[in-house]
Amino acid sequence: MNGASREAQASARERFDALTDNTAVDAVKLAEELAAVTALLDREVSLRRVLTDPAQAGEAKAELAGRLLGGQVGGETVDLVSGMVRSRWSSSRDLVDAIEELASSADLVAAQRADVLDDVEDELFRFSRIVSGTTELRAALTDRVAGNQAKAELLSRLLGGRANPATERLVVRLVAHPRGRSLEAGLTALSKLAAERRDRMVAVVTSAVPLSDRQKQRLGAALAKLYGRQVHLNLDVDPAVLGGVVVRIGDEVINGTITDRLAEASRRMAG
Known part of the structure; x- marks a missing residue:
């Protein structure tokens, strides 16, 4: 997302976090209802365009969302979606993507609880x-x-x-x-x-053989020190790496395998 949509999404996440900090809110129900709203707006292109039309006042769009969703989903979902359509979005699809993400986040809140x-x-x-x-x-x-x-x-x-x-x-x-x-x-x-x-980063770690608990702890600690935050390790085994590990965090790859060292040695010899 770019520009206005990024700001709108950040505001929606803040409202979502404030809502789900209340353990009385049924996170599973919230997930199901937000998923239903996602499906509705994904299907009804003209509706989502109306709800993201920058020429329309935010309050008018919020009232429309309230009329459409009231009685169909719970008050928390209506309030959350109404707040989102008050914001400015760069594209109508961005709104639907953001609601879908909050639906998934609600299920993750339930898992966290x-x-x-x-x-x-x-x-x-x-x-x-x-x-x-x-x-x-x-x-x-x-x-x-x-x-x-x-x-x-x-x-x-x-x-x-x-x-x-x-x-x-x-x-x-x-x-x-x-x-x-x-x-x-x-x-x-x-x-x-x-x-x-x-608030953790995900590292996909590929090694030739399964890492021991001590190796996992040392690698996790090293990555946490490097990135300044806790890193969750997703572990994979691939004999093709021939020893060492490959760590991928987003688009960044840290390669410490024998295969990589051999390839580097070959490049140096060729040079």
């Missing part, structure tokens, strides 16, 4: 690895012909009883409503959102 946010983070990462490594599964979950109900039933068989309910809700929602994203991109975004929920 239950002290299972770490589990949800790990499950999202492991599921993304399974999807990327299983062609048949990815094809089934991204098949445009197959109905959402069939995909949900498949995910229920795969995740039901094996993953946290918050993880299952997040994945089912992503598969049912990808909104133009690849499945992998959607899972990566959810994983980052889960890490941000606790």
Whole structure:
């Protein structure tokens, strides 16, 4: 997001955090209702354009949102969405993206309250690895012909009883409503959102063999010192790295593998 949308999204996050700091607010219900609003605005293009029309007064747009959503969703959801449409957005899609993100965040709040946010983070990462490594599964979950109900039933068989309910809700929602994203991109975004929920960075660590607990602790401490904040480690094993580790944080890669050292030596010899 750029410009006005970034500011509007930041304001929405502040209101969301203030709302969900109240443990009396049902975070799971809030997630479901925000997801329903996302689906509505994603489907009704003309409506979302009206709600983001800069020529219309913010209060008028908030009143329209209240009339449309009142009685359909709870008061907290109405207030949150009404506040969002009062803001200025660079594009109508940005508003829908922001509401969808808050829906996911609400499920993560529920996981955090239950002290299972770490589990949800790990499950999202492991599921993304399974999807990327299983062609048949990815094809089934991204098949445009197959109905959402069939995909949900498949995910229920795969995740039901094996993953946290918050993880299952997040994945089912992503598969049912990808909104133009690849499945992998959607899972990566959810994983980052889960890490941000606790103000942590996500590092994908690839090593030739599984790291010991002591190695994980030392690596986590080193990365925390380097970046000035806690870093959550998502661990992957790939014998092709031939020893050492590859650490990817966002677009930055820290490569300490034997393969990389051999490649560097070859470049120097060639030079």
